[in-house]
Amino acid sequence: MVLALPNSDDFVGAYLGVLLSGGIPAPVPPLRGTEAADSYVALVSQRIRLLDAKVLVVPEEEANVSALIPLSDIRHLAVITRRDLQPTVQPIPPDGCEEHPALLQFTSGTSGNGKVVQLSHAALLAQTRNISEQLRLDASVDWAVSWLPLFHDMGLIGFLLTPIFPGGHVTFLRTEDFIMRPSLWMKALSQFHASITGGPPSAYALCARFTRDSEVEQCDLRRVRIALVGAEMISLESLQQFVDKFRPAGFRATSLLPTYGLAEASLAVTMTRLDQGTEFDSIDLESMRATRTAQRACGSSSPNGRTRVVASVGVPIPQMEVAIVSAAGERMPERRIGEVLVRGPSLMQGYYAQPEASRQALQDGWLWTGDLGYLADGKLYITGRKKELLIVGGRNYHPEDLEQVIRELPGVRRGRAVALGCEDPERGTEAIVVLVETALAAPAERDALRQRVRHALLGAGYPVSQVVLLRPKAIQNTANGKLRRLDCKRRYLAGEFSRDN
Numbered sequence: 001m002v003l004a005l006p007n008s009d010d011f012v013g014a015y016l017g018v019l020l021s022g023g024i025p026a027p028v029p030p031l032r033g034t035e036a037a038d039s040y041v042a043l044v045s046q047r048i049r050l051l052d053a054k055v056l057v058v059p060e061e062e063a064n065v066s067a068l069i070p071l072s073d074i075r076h077l078a079v080i081t082r083r084d085l086q087p088t089v090q091p092i093p094p095d096g097c098e099e100h101p102a103l104l105q106f107t108s109g110t111s112g113n114g115k116v117v118q119l120s121h122a123a124l125l126a127q128t129r130n131i132s133e134q135l136r137l138d139a140s141v142d143w144a145v146s147w148l149p150l151f152h153d154m155g156l157i158g159f160l161l162t163p164i165f166p167g168g169h170v171t172f173l174r175t176e177d178f179i180m181r182p183s184l185w186m187k188a189l190s191q192f193h194a195s196i197t198g199g200p201p202s203a204y205a206l207c208a209r210f211t212r213d214s215e216v217e218q219c220d221l222r223r224v225r226i227a228l229v230g231a232e233m234i235s236l237e238s239l240q241q242f243v244d245k246f247r248p249a250g251f252r253a254t255s256l257l258p259t260y261g262l263a264e265a266s267l268a269v270t271m272t273r274l275d276q277g278t279e280f281d282s283i284d285l286e287s288m289r290a291t292r293t294a295q296r297a298c299g300s301s302s303p304n305g306r307t308r309v310v311a312s313v314g315v316p317i318p319q320m321e322v323a324i325v326s327a328a329g330e331r332m333p334e335r336r337i338g339e340v341l342v343r344g345p346s347l348m349q350g351y352y353a354q355p356e357a358s359r360q361a362l363q364d365g366w367l368w369t370g371d372l373g374y375l376a377d378g379k380l381y382i383t384g385r386k387k388e389l390l391i392v393g394g395r396n397y398h399p400e401d402l403e404q405v406i407r408e409l410p411g412v413r414r415g416r417a418v419a420l421g422c423e424d425p426e427r428g429t430e431a432i433v434v435l436v437e438t439a440l441a442a443p444a445e446r447d448a449l450r451q452r453v454r455h456a457l458l459g460a461g462y463p464v465s466q467v468v469l470l471r472p473k474a475i476q477n478t479a480n481g482k483l484r485r486l487d488c489k490r491r492y493l494a495g496e497f498s499r500d501n
Helices: 009-020 039-051 060-067 121-135 153-164 175-180 183-191 201-209 213-217 236-249 285-291 355-361 399-406 443-459 485-493
Strands: 055-057 078-080 101-106 116-120 143-146 169-172 196-199 226-229 256-261 268-271 280-284 307-311 321-325 338-343 366-376 379-385 390-392 395-397 417-424 429-437 464-470
Touching: 009 153, 060 078, 101 121, 101 153, 116 121, 121 153, 121 268, 143 153, 143 183, 153 169, 153 196, 175 183, 183 196, 183 201, 183 213, 183 236, 196 201, 201 226, 201 236, 213 236, 236 256, 268 379, 280 285, 285 307, 285 395, 307 379, 321 366, 355 366, 390 417, 390 429, 395 399, 399 417, 399 429, 399 443, 417 485, 429 443, 429 485, 443 464
Parallel strands: 055 078, 143 169, 143 196, 196 226, 226 256, 429 464
Antiparallel strands: 101 116, 256 268, 280 307, 321 338, 338 366, 366 379, 390 395, 417 429
């Protein structure tokens, strides 16, 4: 059953009700309107067809969506709301169901088209049990607050299923409300005396940026002991902004817990130890590019053209293992960069209806994540995605490093720049293309911005070939805020970004 519901009691009831009735829930982003032109209607339709789903669950006010094209073209699809359901269901027998699918989770699709991860009851139980143990959850005192969308694994597994495991409490905010007023997140933490929350680093930066000092004065965040940070590359600046902003409200920097995880492992793989706080590693970029070694940098710990600051995402949670391997699958020693492999009881059963992709991802009990990283003192550091690596003249460049250099330049919309590697047949290597969103309209101002971006990158040692200026909101994000780099590359190669627009 496909659940197209916002954060609400309806979602919680629908998800658990589907499980009790023996069905398989497949959450998707809620519809944002009931017009045929709505892009979310097309997305939901595409996912229904992919799963050959027979039931779509929507809010009561959207009961008429079945009449909209393309949903109206799907045969044997029942669109239901809570008013269509009986108040009770006959639960399935509990025994022998551990390996039955309990969730079909759509991946965010940052490195290509999104896939559908199939997770069993056993995997979800192992995940929630191990997270509970790692965080030392106590149902008698812990209270969670989350605005994260429940159709995403961090919201669903992290803040619905995990609190359920020890019998804890959680308050959900509507994701749209947080986006419109980020300060509501901190107000809710204060109002409910919450101890646990979480989100991507960009959300913490957004909250710090759009919360007034007068609102901070009204918040009490002294009870927050866990503020999980994940789903994106973690920057020192974004977290420091948040700490500086909310320290007067009693927030402690040691409450921040960077994590690493992915839908294919249910959710979490590693977590920072409690009360340890965020730890950053300053590494030498020249060594990283030339030898794929994370050698500690001398001198400044600030990110620049010679160093890169990488956040530790902690140690494996109980029952999870992490290994770093070369392209040939050989184990790498500490501080050597390679692909991150994961093993444990919460791994997916495979990708729905994609046996070849499943075989490539799951080999000999290990999940090949496609992420690049290294281990140091037993802690994991993520450096990027294997498919997004830029290779120019035999040297490796991570797109995040280029994007970091220009993100604060005047005229660049904050965080709205993407570095791509595109094949250059004449040179026999890749050419680096940088897409930059800007609100500047005057030709002279745009020319000046293009030159600023180029000079900043070349000065930092990055051989950029082309800078393309885009209108605001031209760069798309995943549902949880990640930049769709490979989608941007596809659009650029298709000619959508062939000239400034």
